[in-house]
Amino acid sequence: MPSPRRTIEGRPLGSSGGSSVPGSPAHGGGSGGGRFEFQSLLNCRAGADPACARLRASDSPVHRRGSFPLAASGPAQAAPVPPPEDARMNLNPSFLGIALRSLLAIDLWLSKKLGVCAEESSAWGSVRPLMKLLEISGHGIPWLLGTLYCLLRSDSWAGREVLMNLLFALLLDLLLVAVIKGLVRRRRPAHNQKDMFFTLSVDKYSFPSGHATRAALVSRFILNHLVLAIPLRVLVVLWAFVLGLSRVMLGRHNVTDVAFGFFLGYMQYSIVDYCWLSPHNVPVLFVLWNQQ
């Protein structure tokens, strides 16, 4: 006799019509990964998805006993029954999903708490002008124009080489941040004021923070290519850190936007270092310059 497929609560599959159950994670609650998995199973339409078929098969008592060949004599023999390891691999992403959703909730909560200069009327609203000054110090325009200016004024080949690579680094950063922002499309926090100066269209998105990537990239670049006294080196690192923090305090970003921005900027420097432009590997750039 065909045995009804059952959920962990003992209801036959399909009895709740695939809608989410209050209290289950699928309904916005969070009462455990096992229930969530079975809720996902409820939402599967028969025969619609091979992954669902595998989940259903792994839930069958026949399958749980490990009597793999016996499955062929049961009512579910239409679909081939895969080994249990395969089914377990399908269960894992939900646990990852729950972990990611928890991280996201902590991120939103912490970012709201730290957004103390988001408005003039906020708790630290009086330091907002200072935070906006910091914002300008990490903006793409002053960095690009400043590098171009120094490049044109430079009279040593060593200086030109370093500045050429800084320009390349800044442009690579703009490109990568724009591509990721465009792909992820995470909205800026709701408490952000739309008063940022000179932005690109992708800058309506917040992940990753362009200021954080630039801060990490530029500070690593400076520390590696300028000979600076220790206090100045500390100042450079401090600037990068405070600039990142100010993005969250101004309400421009969530904490994860800035954290990922720092990581991306740090990695971007490794790319620039790897592709270092010099008269040896791109002579054309330097020969053209020499002819001017």
Ligand SMILES: CC(C)=CCC/C(C)=C/CC/C(C)=C/CC/C(C)=C/COP(=O)(O)O
């Ligand atoms: C001057 C040269 C060589 C090229 C110009 C290239 C160009 C299109 C520059 C645009 C620079 C620009 C407007 C950058 C935006 C910086 C910004 C507001 C980023 C957002 O930062 P976030 O931390 O809020 O994500």
